[in-house]
Amino acid sequence: MRQAIGALTNRLARAGGAIGKGLAGLALGAGLLMAGAALAQTPMVGAPQPWGMGLQPAGGPIKEAIHHFNALVFWIIVAITIFVALLLAWVIWRYRAQANPNPSQTSHNTLLEVAWTVVPVLILLVIAIPSFRLIYYEDRAVDADFTINVQGRQWYWHYAYPDHGGFTFDSYPVQEGELAQGQIRNLSVDNPLVIPVGANVRILTTGQDVIHSFFVPALGVQKYTIPGRTLETWIRADRPGVFYGQCNQICGTNHWFMPIEVRAVPREEFNAWAEQAKTRFAQGLPPGPPASALAQQPAESATLLAEARR
Helix, strand or coil, rough: HCCCCHHHHHHHHHHHHHHHHHHHHHHHHHHHHHHHHHHHCEEECCCCCCCCCCCCCCHHHHHHHHHHHHHHHHHHHHHHHHHHHHHHHHHHCCCCCCCCCCCCCCCCCCCHHHHHHHHHHHHHHHHHHHHHHHHHHCCCCCCEEEEEEEEEEEEEEEEEEHCCCCCCECCCCCHHHHHCCCCCCCEEEEECCEECCCCEEEEEEEECCCCEEEEEEEEEEEEEECCCCCEEEEEEEEEEEEEEEECCCCCCHHHHHCCEEEEEECCHHHHHHHHHHHHHHHHCCCCCHHHHHHCCCCCCCHHHHHHHCC
16 A cells, blocks of 8 residues: 555656646746747847948848858858868878879879869759749749839939828938937938838839949848839848948949938838828928837937928
8 A cells, every 4th residue: 555655656746747847848938939029029220330240130031041041151161161171281291292202193083073073063053042042032022011112313212102102202311410319320311211010011123313222231132223124122120120221332423322221110100100201291291200210319300301401
């Protein structure tokens, strides 16, 4: 009887331990999920950093795919570099004059010639397949939520929202002497491009005068704006934040004068901003930044700068 009770007690203890470990695992998983959700809602700044190395952090799925492809190519390069360095060191040691006073006169080796032809081809295939997949993934949006027209002009950006009443506005850089707290020299603008978090946004680019380039690194988008042609790409921001870019095509004297500022905000804030932009467009005024951007700046907002330039 005592043995039976003891066995039952041991089983209950083991079961309790297993349940405790399971609950601890669930708690850890829930904590990680909550941390991930909190991180996803933390505002992000996609901008170059002093002494930064590597690519900018990803603000959306396109940049994530670019990160993965970059890592693949990087480790292939590392492996090739190590292999060639070791091979060169071995050849220098093995075939030095002291160890090899009578060098071989061999000039052909079928196996080696096949190997150094086939292996590079296989490496190129390993790079080419994900490369083409990434190119087509970046090319155009599938089931886009709405469209933004982007036109490069000497030397500013012109944006249009045809699916939100057709309002348009121009975007100029904030001059150094007019920078507000939190704005970045040569990158902040008076009227940023505003998108909702999680939306697939189709971008249609064209140029008015010369070739420009719509380039936002943290969102993984780079597309030329060519006069007389319309090109398509897309962006999506999975986190709220501000993402900076620049025209990276030499387009004339004031080429530096074309920074890009994309603000990703919650859907409700975007809808409110779009309604405000339509009203202000009807009044001949620029849309101004969204509410979250205004909350970060002093009362003298960048909207006044745009009106002063007109």
